[in-house]
Amino acid sequence: MTKIEDxxxxxxxIQGDTNAFAVLVDRYKDLVFTLAxxxxxxxDDAEEVSQDTFIKTFKSLQKFKGESKFSTWIYKITYNTCLxxxxxxxxxxxxxxxxxxxxHQVKTMENALAAIEDxxxxxxxxxxxxxxxxxxxxxxxxxxxEDLSLNDIAxxxxxxxxxxxxxxxRSRKRLASIFKEKLEPEIITxxxxxxx
Numbered sequence: 001m002t003k004i005e006d007x008x009x010x011x012x013x014i015q016g017d018t019n020a021f022a023v024l025v026d027r028y029k030d031l032v033f034t035l036a037x038x039x040x041x042x043x044d045d046a047e048e049v050s051q052d053t054f055i056k057t058f059k060s061l062q063k064f065k066g067e068s069k070f071s072t073w074i075y076k077i078t079y080n081t082c083l084x085x086x087x088x089x090x091x092x093x094x095x096x097x098x099x100x101x102x103x104h105q106v107k108t109m110e111n112a113l114a115a116i117e118d119x120x121x122x123x124x125x126x127x128x129x130x131x132x133x134x135x136x137x138x139x140x141x142x143x144x145x146e147d148l149s150l151n152d153i154a155x156x157x158x159x160x161x162x163x164x165x166x167x168x169x170r171s172r173k174r175l176a177s178i179f180k181e182k183l184e185p186e187i188i189t190x191x192x193x194x195x196x
Contacts, residue, residue: 060077
């Protein structure tokens with residue numbers, strides 16, 4: 001799944017071999033759907049956005065200059081398509097209070113997560129992520145689950161790397177407040193006492 005392999009298919013598509021697009025769709029369909037679902041929190045909407053993303057990708061393929069990875073470029077199209085869908089639906093977002101959350105408390109939440117069995121931890125994280133506003137959930141997924149760099153995330157979201165750091169910090173605080181509310185209190189109490 002290297003950039004060179006993607007570029008090979010992109011060149012073929014631009015030269016008129018539209019069947020080559022099926023390879024890119026197959027390669028990125030799960031990634032696009034997963035990101036859309038995490039941002040929109042609705043399977044039907046995510047499927048529709050996935051289709052729209054690939055249509056937009058196909059139509060604007062000639063604009064792809066290879067300055068970034070193709071995956072970063074398709075993340076950006078997915079992200080913008082999700083934003084359009086959210087604007088269209090005007091969904092109410094869950095607002096989580098983040099004031100009063102210290103770095104110590106954020107670290108305590110991370111330690112508490114480490115105590116949960118791996119599968120349970122992943123499920124707990126996904127459940128808590130789903131309660132975040134779409135932008136926060138999307139950002140944390142790109143950073144932690146897709147392992148994108150701050151620069152790649154900045155390209156996807158159309159903001160500076162410094163803004164990504166600020167948003168990431170705020171998103172972690174929001175997530176920590178959800179963890180505090182949702183995780184078993186005895187686990188959190190145990191880790192708070194361990195750190196004192």
